[in-house]
Amino acid sequence: MTDRAMGDAAESGGLTVGAAASHAGVTVRTLHHWDAIGLVRPSGRTTGGYRLYSAADVARVHRVLIYRELGLPLDDIGELLDAPAVDMTVPLRQQRAQLLDRISRLQSMVDAVDRMIEAANAGILLSAEEQVAIFGQRWDPAWAEGARDRWGETPQWAQYAERAAGMTPEDWRRIADSVATLENDLAAAKRAGVRPGSAEANALAERHRASIGAYFDCTLPMHVCLGRSHAADPGFRAYYDAIEPGLTFWLRDIIDANARDRGIDPDSATWT
Structure with a gap:
């Protein structure tokens, strides 16, 4: 409240509820409630009540507005304002601790949001050196950027x-180890002549789909x-065939056959 308004209130015998509400920046309804x-x-009161x-x-x-801004409930504010001379810093210190805790949670x-933004932009929150160290020398860090360019507008990329x-x-590193084990099993099955559509091949195809599920839900x-x-x-x-010659097309074939056995026509499959 300005000094002028305070003076007006003193000289006139008081401000009406509307004027008081306007000067304080609250509603008349709020002042009615606080009165109640x-x-x-x-x-x-005026002669008219x-x-x-x-x-x-x-x-x-x-x-009241100051304490409410600090987050104190109205009941506590009333007790604080009406209490006899005590150390008023006690509730304020408690409220300060709560505010610091809230600030920490918000930070x-x-x-977390910053990391999601960075992950969405970079594709992976690892440096190129860390990627190669974790995923192996055959890993190309440019793949993450390429995947972002291709899939960056999809819900699956947001989920990733x-x-x-x-x-x-x-x-x-745990994901990389799991993928390495899967790739070795795929290569061994290819060398052993496992046929696409067989129970063993279908199980490997499902393991491959589950490995993608670490990043997004893969239908x-x-x-x-x-x-x-x-x-x-x-x-x-080049990546897959370095593991086992012809592995890329064999993997495609077992994925197609697994989908077909589960009622999906690979030739009409879409990104859904």
């Missing part, structure tokens, strides 16, 4: 970014699209 619960009661707020009343309104949320934001290098049609995309990409062909 005994939090801020006007000192005077209307509320009149003195300078002291309006100052109390502002004190953690901001950090959300999961990747919470992954540590140790998490990635059978999506799996078919990925298998064919990898077979058409020279970089992926």
